Amino acid sequence: MSEQTSTPRPAVTGSGPRTAPALLSVEHLTVRYRLGRGMTGRARTLTAVRDVGFTIGGGRTLGLVGESGSGKSTIGRAILRLAPVSEGRIVFDGQDTAAFGRRTPLSFNRDVQVVFQDPMSSLNPRQTIAATIGQALTRHRPLSGLERDREVTHALDRVGLSGYHSDRYPHELSGGQRQRVAIARALAPRPRLIVCDEPVSALDVSTQSQVINLLMELQRELGVSYLFIAHDLEVVRHISDEIGVLHHGRLVESGPAERVYRTPEHPYTQTLLASTLVANPARQAERTARRRRLGADA
Incomplete structure (x- = not known):
């Protein structure tokens, strides 16, 4: 993430009492997948997420960070009702989503949208x-x-694309342009929460910064909330109000974004930060030395 093109959010000083209820509340979430039966005939399961809890307020961003297989995308899928909730609750706008049953209400699909990692796969x-x-x-x-044509033109303009892009197909656009289209599509129903599942990891550093800045501008304009999922703590820090760090399906550290980034407490968070590449040579040398120390202490 380029440090020159994106300004980190101001630090949040303590949790403090909040007058407005959380838009999204994830409570003791556990997600298990059935793997079939083993050699002994016993049923096997994989626990992808273990007892995870967090909240997201209106117009706020929670960044979930962790390496591949940490469970962060599974949490996003559970919120979207695409993965099973084995234990715990997911409460959106005061309603337990388990009460929906098998059929998800259209209102929930409108209020909760998603932007995936690879727009080439998610766009028709x-x-x-x-x-x-x-x-x-x-x-x-x-x-x-x-009215639809006018709204499409407005949606493209909102994400920095011109009207002539409307007649093009996904393969005719760059990766950054395709991701802007995916964002425009997610915003079209006027959602209250967008799950951003690794939305910039497939983009080059310069385009990452542009997309991150766009998401932040749209949040200021529209008041939409984000669950921002990524593996890069440097990227997550720029867009998030709070950060949660996942390791082997567990939330090992959480707190205000600047606090977690500047003074991480958990050894895994420290390792994630030390493994992040930065443009500043002096800071990169410092992180390389820290990574070696952490490796020696392991």
Whole structure:
């Protein structure tokens, strides 16, 4: 993450009492997957997430960071009702999502959207950009053809794309442009929460900064909340109000973003930070030395 192109958020000083209830509350979440039966005939399970809890307020961002396999994407999928909740609760706007049963209400699908890591996989290659965004609009809002076209143009303008991009197909756009389209599609239903699942990890450093800054601008403008999932603590620090660090499915550290970034308490968080590459040679040398010390102490 380029330090020159994105300004970190001001530190949050303590949790303190909040007058408004949390938009999203994850309580003692455990997610297990069935793996079938082993040689002895006993059922086997994989516990991907263990007793994780956090809250996200309106217009706030929680960054979940951890290496591959830490469980962070599984948490995002559980919130989206794409992964099983084995134990615990996920409460959105005061309602336990388990009460929905098997069929997810359209209102929840409108209020909770997602931006995936690879827009080339999440965008329909056979649809123009206008059709992709228009489909997201008309699913949740009754619009005439003219109104839909105006909304598509407005959605593209909001994410920094021109109107002529609407007639193009995903393969005709750059990676950064495709991710902007994915963001525009997620914003089209006017959601209250967006799960951003590794949204910049496939982009180059310069484009990462542009997309991060865009997400922050949109949050200031629209008041949308983010669950921002990534493996890079340097990236997460720039967009998040608070950070949660996952290791082997457990939340090992959480707190205000600047506190977790500057004075990490858990050894795993310290290792993550020491492993992050930065543009400043002096700071990079310092992190390399810290990583060696941590390795020696392990």
